[in-house]
Amino acid sequence: GAGVSQSPRYKVAKRGQDVALRCDPISGHVSLFWYQQALGQGPEFLTYFQNEAQLDKSGLPSDRFFAERPEGSVSTLKIQRTQQEDSAVYLCASSLAHSAGELFFGEGSRLTVL
């Protein structure tokens, strides 16, 4: 596709449920990033991949968060045993190269945990 595609766009989960958020980056983009954006805040870095390698996962808030990109293209962010504080928009972005600051963002997945 022409841009970064994320699904689902909206997800409502009951506390304790597991969720999976998908990101399909721009074709040919080597780097893929996940950010979490709470209402009224800037995006907070979670993790990034260069091809299939997860090079930095320092922003993942707890071991309930897990991300993968097994074939160096599509990525999945999984959140286990969701908590209310996990409610946020999860943004995926891709770029041509790791050192490039021009990130192309998807529309985001809005997660609401009840």
Next chain:
Amino acid sequence: QKEVEQNSGPLSVPEGAIASLNCTYSDRGSQSFFWYRQYSGKSPELIMFIYSNGDKEDGRFTAQLNKASQYVSLLIRDSQPSDSATYLCALNTPLVFGKGTRLSVIA
């Protein structure tokens, strides 16, 4: 102290005026600086980047960087109502974002 600091605003300017958005950062080793614009309910999009001290102009936008003062700013000339958005300062790789400044341009 958060790595990137921005005044959350809102900053209100009349149409046609210059809007000045400011950002300070704590990491003296930072090398690359970016301004993203985020419309309400939308995802961020890159407006400008700057790597060297001084000014960089692109159309109505000017980015200014002062590494000694750890300060980066964005000027928007001839502000338009369509410029109303949140402006995010970001630096380094992977990008670290400020919380953004909400700009409102009043017609």
